[in-house]
Every structure is written in structure tokens, then in C-alpha cells.
Amino acid sequence: xxxxxxxxxxxxxxxxxxxxxxxxxxxxxxxxxxxxxxxxxxxxxxxxxxxxxxxxxxxxxxxxxxxxxxxxxxxxxxxxxxxxxxxxxxxxxxxxxxxxxxxxxxxxxxxxxxxxxxxxxxxxxxxxxxxxxxxxxxxxxxxxxxxxxxxxxxxxxxxxxxxxxxxxxxxxxxxxxxxxxxxxxxxxxxxxxxxxxxxxxxxxxxxxxxxxxxxxxxxxxxxxxxxxxxxxxxxxxxxxxxxxxxxxxxxxxxxxxxxxxxxxxxxxxxxxxxxxxxxxxxxxxxxxxxxxxxxxxxxxxxxxxxxxxxxxxxxxxxxxxxxxxxxxxxxxxxxxxxxxxxxxxxxxxxxxxxxxxxxxxxxxxxxxxxxxxxxxxxxxxxxxxxxxxxxxxxxxxxx
Numbered sequence: 267x268x269x270x271x272x273x274x275x276x277x278x279x280x281x282x283x284x285x286x287x288x289x290x291x292x293x294x295x296x297x298x299x300x301x302x303x304x305x306x307x308x309x310x311x312x313x314x315x316x317x318x319x320x321x322x323x324x325x326x327x328x329x330x331x332x333x334x335x336x337x338x339x340x341x342x343x344x345x346x347x348x349x350x351x352x353x354x355x356x357x358x359x360x361x362x363x364x365x366x367x368x369x370x371x372x373x374x375x376x377x378x379x380x381x382x383x384x385x386x387x388x389x390x391x392x393x394x395x396x397x398x399x400x401x402x403x404x405x406x407x408x409x410x411x412x413x414x415x416x417x418x419x420x421x422x423x424x425x426x427x428x429x430x431x432x433x434x435x436x437x438x439x440x441x442x443x444x445x446x447x448x449x450x451x452x453x454x455x456x457x458x459x460x461x462x463x464x465x466x467x468x469x470x471x472x473x474x475x476x477x478x479x480x481x482x483x484x485x486x487x488x489x490x491x492x493x494x495x496x497x498x499x500x501x502x503x504x505x506x507x508x509x510x511x512x513x514x515x516x517x518x519x520x521x522x523x524x525x526x527x528x529x530x531x532x533x534x535x536x537x538x539x540x541x542x543x544x545x546x547x548x549x550x551x552x553x554x555x556x557x558x559x560x561x562x563x564x565x566x567x568x569x570x571x572x573x574x575x576x577x578x579x580x581x582x583x584x585x586x587x588x589x590x591x592x593x594x595x596x597x598x599x600x601x602x603x604x605x606x607x608x609x610x611x612x613x614x615x616x617x618x619x620x621x622x623x624x625x626x627x628x629x630x631x632x633x634x635x636x637x638x639x640x641x642x643x644x645x646x647x648x649x650x651x652x653x654x655x656x657x658x659x660x661x662x663x664x665x
């Protein structure tokens with residue numbers, strides 16, 4: 267009698283998925299295939315591989331064993347059929363959007379986006395008349411009202427960078443399926459440990475793997491997961507011809523980072539919950555935005571689709587831009603930097619940094635005020651993180 271093999275838990279998959287001992291020559295750690303090209307046993311074999319009549323590697327822009335292992339692992343973690351690795355998160359985002367659109371098409375977006383994604387959309391509009399609109403996506407009626415006959419995809423961040431607003435993925439996917447419109451979700455702020463959009467009916471997941479997946483601030487990369495029918499085409503056209511592929515060494519670093527993803531995300535989340543609690547007691551903080559906070563306006567969505575709150579908190583300071591910059595300059599060991607998901611706690615000012623490219627009127631619409639600060643809580647002792655934040659806040663009162 268055939269017994270169905272039990273699927274492993276995510277915490278096991280991040281360590282083992284895609285590893286085949288015979289292919290790795292028995293190496294416990296994934297081997298680094300640091301090569302640009304691969305040799306053929308014969309001219310006929312080369313012909314067969316270029317004709318795609320035989321499996322095998324040809325050239326690392328078209329495929330590499332180390333990169334392929336990463337792609338298989340992220341696909342398993344997100345619950346997708348195939349993964350693709352790119353040289354950056356923006357290479358991943360641009361490959362997906364270019365593949366899903368043509369001139370005069372329309373993209374419906376969540377009410378806020380990463381600054382460079384906004385810049386990409388502006389370029390697509392200026393050069394190719396690919397238009398876009400923003401929607402709060404609070405309900406089916408709002409989504410329906412923004413769809414056009416030429417809408418070819420819906421692009422969502424949730425949590426939205428940097429306001430931490432949440433979008434109900436199942437609700438959006440339900441509407442999109444009526445019109446056969448693919449839903450693309452940037453899952454960078456959550457990682458597959460916290461949230462898996464494909465389980466809620468979405469079609470494509472993108473990551474800046476630089477963030478939580480890498481986790482150590484030492485690699486730039488992007489990942490995409492979805493159906494093979496879509497990503498096979500992306501691999502053989504947009505990725506191959508534009509060339510934003512991930513290097514083998516960067517794939518090796520990301521594989522190493524993935525092994526500790528669940529442990530790190532739990533620590534990030536634990537620390538963030540403590541910092542949210544402390545921020546709420548300080549008179550210089552007016553508003554806090556954190557998905558796991560029961561006071562968050564989208565807490566019901568959080569309970570539905572997220573496992574933990576992860577490590578990013580946004581909050582508004584009582585004061586003006588000068589006060590925000592003084593607060594940042596008052597910090598003693600916390601780092602002013604624009605990334606997130608690293609072992610180090612990082613803090614930045616979105617309106618003058620990550621989202622400076624977004625026009626002021628659009629930033630206001632997105633809720634990105636001059637008082638808004640984004641904090642990526644690291645793996646340090648939460649007491650030390652709070653002590654530095656608190657002394658920097660208190661110095662504002664002493665001026």
C-alpha cells in the first residue's frame with residue numbers, strides 16, 4: 267500500500283529542501299558552483315541542451331546549481347511551483363511587472379509602495395504608457411471601482427512600506443479571479459515564515475531577499491515564486507534577456523541565511539513587541555504602526571494572514587522634520603540605514619530617504635509624513651535597543 271509522504275514543516279524545509287546528497291558530492295553545506303559556464307561532453311550534447319532537449323547547465327546566466335537550489339527552496343517555503351532568483355529585489359519586481367504588461371496596460375497598486383517600485387512604475391508610465399492607480403483596497407467595492415478593462419495585474423505590498431497598513435489578500439484575490447487578473451504580492455516585510463500569499467489565492471510572490479531572507483546585511487538579491495507556466499516564460503525571456511540574474515556566491519549566502527530564518531524572525535518579533543510597548547509609554551511618540559499591535563486598525567487582517575508581526579515598526583514623533591533628524595542624530599549605537607531585516611537595529615526617515623523619490627503630494631496620500639520614522643528592530647537585547655531610543659527621545663525634551 268502506498269503511503270503518502272508527510273510534508274515537512276517550514277522550519278525543516280529552510281534547512282533541507284532541494285538538497286540532494288548525490289548532486290552535492292556529499293557536502294553538508296551547499297557547494298558553491300562559482301563558474302560562468304559549463305562544459306559539454308560532446309558537440310551533440312551542447313546542441314541538445316541549447317535546444318532544451320536535454321536537462322543540464324549551459325551558462326550561469328541561464329542556470330546554476332547553487333542558484334537552482336535556492337530557487338527550489340524558496341518555492342517550497344512559499345508553497346509555489348517554481349522560484350526564480352534575481353540580482354536584487356528591484357530586478358525581481360521589474361521582471362514580473364514587465365512580463366505581465368505591455369504598452370497601454372494598467373496596474374492597480376496598494377495605497378503605498380517602496381520608493382523604487384514607485385520610480386519603476388513612473389518610468390513604465392512615461393516610456394510605455396503603462397498606467398497605474400493606487401487603492402486603499404479596504405473592501406471588494408474599492409478594488410472593483412479601480413479596475414479597468416486594460417488592468418493586467420494587481421500589485422500589493424502588505425505590510426505596506428513604511429506605513430505598515432495591511433491588505434486582505436484573500437479578498438483581493440477573490441475579486442481578481444473573477445476577471446482573471448494576476449495578483450502580485452511583495453512579501454519582503456514578512457518572509458514566508460510570517461505570511462504566505464499564495465495560500466490566500468494570490469499568484470506571484472516577490473521578495474527583496476536582501477532583507478529577512480539574507481538576514482545579515484551582506485548580500486543583495488531578489489526572489490520570485492509562482493506557477494511554473496508563468497515563471498518558465500519569465501526565465502526564458504525577461505530574466506534571460508535583461509540579465510538581472512543572481513550570482514552563485516550571493517545564492518550561497520542567501521541559502522546560509524535561510525537556515526536561521528524562523529529563529530531570527532521569532533527574535534525580531536519578540537523584540538519588536540517589547541519596543542512597541544515601550545514606545546507607547548513615551549510622550550514624544552504620537553502614533554505607532556505595527557501589525558501585531560492590537561491597536562493596529564488592521565489587526566483582524568493580521569490575525570487572518572500573518573503568524574507574527576516581524577521586526578519593522580513605524581511611528582510618528584511629536585515635532586517636525588528637524589526634531590526627527592535630531593532624534594536620529596542623538597542615537598548612540600543604533601544605525602541610521604535604509605535596509606531592514608538585519609541582525610543590527612536600523613532606523614531611517616522615509617520621507618527624506620527611501621521614499622524621497624515619491625512626490626510630496628503622493629507621500630501625503632500614502633501617509634508618509636515628515637514625522638514618520640521606520641525602525642527595523644534587530645537581534646540585540648531589546649533592553650539595549652530601548653535604552654538608546656529612550657535617551658535619544660529624552661534629549662529632545664532637554665533642548
